[in-house]
Structure formats: structure tokens, C-alpha cells
Amino acid sequence: MIKSMTGFGKSVEQLPSKKITIELKSLNSKSLDLNARIPSYYREKELGMRKIIAKTLVRGKVDFSLYIEVTAEETSTVINKAVVKEYMKQLREIEPEANDVELLKMVVRMPDSLKTEREEIDEKEFEVIENALKHAISQLDEYRIAEGKVLEKDFLLRIQNISDLLQKVIDMDDERMISVKERLRRALDDLKEQVDENRFEQELIYYLEKFDITEEKVRLANHLDYFSKSLHSADSNGKKLGFITQEIGREINTIGSKSNFAAMQQLVVQMKDELEKIKEQLLNVL
Numbered sequence: 001m002i003k004s005m006t007g008f009g010k011s012v013e014q015l016p017s018k019k020i021t022i023e024l025k026s027l028n029s030k031s032l033d034l035n036a037r038i039p040s041y042y043r044e045k046e047l048g049m050r051k052i053i054a055k056t057l058v059r060g061k062v063d064f065s066l067y068i069e070v071t072a073e074e075t076s077t078v079i080n081k082a083v084v085k086e087y088m089k090q091l092r093e094i095e096p097e098a099n100d101v102e103l104l105k106m107v108v109r110m111p112d113s114l115k116t117e118r119e120e121i122d123e124k125e126f127e128v129i130e131n132a133l134k135h136a137i138s139q140l141d142e143y144r145i146a147e148g149k150v151l152e153k154d155f156l157l158r159i160q161n162i163s164d165l166l167q168k169v170i171d172m173d174d175e176r177m178i179s180v181k182e183r184l185r186r187a188l189d190d191l192k193e194q195v196d197e198n199r200f201e202q203e204l205i206y207y208l209e210k211f212d213i214t215e216e217k218v219r220l221a222n223h224l225d226y227f228s229k230s231l232h233s234a235d236s237n238g239k240k241l242g243f244i245t246q247e248i249g250r251e252i253n254t255i256g257s258k259s260n261f262a263a264m265q266q267l268v269v270q271m272k273d274e275l276e277k278i279k280e281q282l283l284n285v286l
Contacts, residue, residue: 002155003236003286004147005029005060009140011132019069020129022136024053026060026144028284038066045126049133056137059238059286066129083112144286151281152231158274162248163224165271169255169264170217176261180211213255220251238285245282249275 005028013020032054036046053064087107091098107113184207227244230237252275256268 002148003144007140007143009136011136021067029061236286
């Protein structure tokens with residue numbers, strides 16, 4: 001089973017005085033790249049939350065956001081009355097006729113007019129946050145699994161296309177070797193010289209061995225089969241699939257360089273096209 005690295009998860013919890021919202025979004029990346037946006041008073045818990053996320057998500061560019069919205073009559077920010085009165089007094093000395101409301105609008109934007117008291121972490125509240133985080137991770141993981149199934153169908157289609165093209169290469173191979181022999185014979189005839197038949201046979205065997213693609217055909221078929229089996233393994237391993245595609249590409253390239261036959265080279269180009277589509281999609285596999 002393969003998973004995509006693309007996913008989204010969200011969890012919302014309503015407490016008596018607060019609304020907690022957690023959002024997780026992930027995209028493809030070579031490693032785990034986690035960006036966290038959380039309230040400052042929960043910074044001491046950030047490392048623990050990162051570990052929870054990393055344990056399940058493993059890889060990907062992940063954006064983690066924790067929003068705390070106060071919904072009841074409580075707030076950690078209060079007006080610094082003494083400072084506000086002093087600002088009002090000074091502004092009144094500058095402009096005695098100024099409107100009180102306008103002055104107050106100016107004062108609340110001045111330094112130290114508002115003060116925020118540091119909140120102590122409520123362990124029960126954090127327990128709710130942890131559970132909400134795990135729920136959001138579970139949602140994102142389900143999203144990844146669903147996306148992985150779509151990718152798996154596409155991979156199996158591409159692998160089957162390459163396998164079908166390989167069969168055409170196999171069917172064409174006898175015709176190709178006959179063509180190679182005929183070209184060698186015509187080249188010798190053009191020389192218009194007496195040729196030692198024994199030496200000719202030796203040279204012919206040498207060239208036929210040079211153009212022989214039997215091993216490449218077998219290895220390519222094995223790599224295609226291994227790729228398909230790896231798609232159904234218990235875990236998702238995009239890096240492993242990437243290594244297999246490298247081996248598939250190596251065999252396809254060798255067949256192309258050895259073929260020396262236009263019709264077969266056209267099939268090789270089609271195989272390369274299918275393989276490139278697989279490689280593009282593999283960048284998003286966990």
C-alpha cells in the first residue's frame with residue numbers, strides 16, 4: 001500500500017471558554033519539513049507535538065497550525081489603566097479641546113497601554129489539544145491513503161504499458177537480428193572482396209553478441225514485476241520505488257542503445273515516456 005505525501009486534516013474542539021482549531025496540511029518533500037504556528041504560551045509543548053506529528057507523517061512539507069479562540073468573558077489582555085490615564089493627561093495638556101473618544105483611540109495604540117498576563121498551561125486543556133492533534137493527523141493520513149490508491153492505479157497502468165511494449169520488443173527481436181545480419185552481409189558485398197566464411201561467421205557472432213538484448217529483456221521484466229509487488233507491500237516506500245525505476249530506466253536505455261533497429265527504438269521511446277510519467281508521480285509518494 002502506498003501513500004501520497006499530499007494531505008489535509010482538521011480538528012475543532014469546543015471548551016467551555018475556548019474554541020480550539022488544529023489544521024494540518026502536507027505536500028511532497030524529501031524529508032519531514034515541519035512548520036508550526038502555535039500560541040506563544042504553548043511553545044514549551046511544541047517539541048512534544050512535533051514528535052507526535054513526525055511519528056505518523058514521516059515525510060513531507062507539513063504546515064501545522066493551532067488556533068485558540070476565547071469564546072467566553074475571559075481574556076489574558078487587560079487595559080493598563082494607570083498608563084492610559086497618564087497618556088490622556090499628557091494629550092489633554094497638548095490639546096485641551098480634543099474629543100475624549102478620539103484621544104482614547106490614540107492612547108490604546110501607544111506602548112504599554114495594554115498588558116498581557118502570561119497564561120499558565122492548563123494540562124487538561126492541553127490533553128484536549130493532543131487528542132485533537134491526533135484526530136487531525138488521522139484525517140490527514142486517511143487523505144494520504146486515498147490519494148495513494150489513485151497513484152497506485154496510475155502506476156499499475158504505466159507498468160502494464162511498459163510490459164506490453166516489452167512484449168512487442170521480444171516479438172520483434174528475431175526480425176531485428178535478421179535485419180542486422182543482412183546489413184552486415186550487404187556491407188561485405190559492397191567491399192567486393194573475397195571473404196573468409198569462417199572469419200565472417202566469427203565476426204558475425206561477435207556483432208550479434210554485441211547487439212544481443214536477451215539479458216536486458218529478462219531483467220526489465222523482473223524489475224517491472226518487482227515494482228508491482230512493491231506497490232502492495234505493507235508499508236509505503238517511495239524511495240524504494242524510485243530506486244526500482246532507476247533500474248527499469250537503465251535496462252530500457254540499454255535496449256535502445258543495442259537495438260540498432262528503428263522500429264524497436266520507437267518502442268523504447270514509448271517505454272521511456274511511460275517511465276517518466278511514473279517518475280513524476282513518484283515524487284509525491286511517501
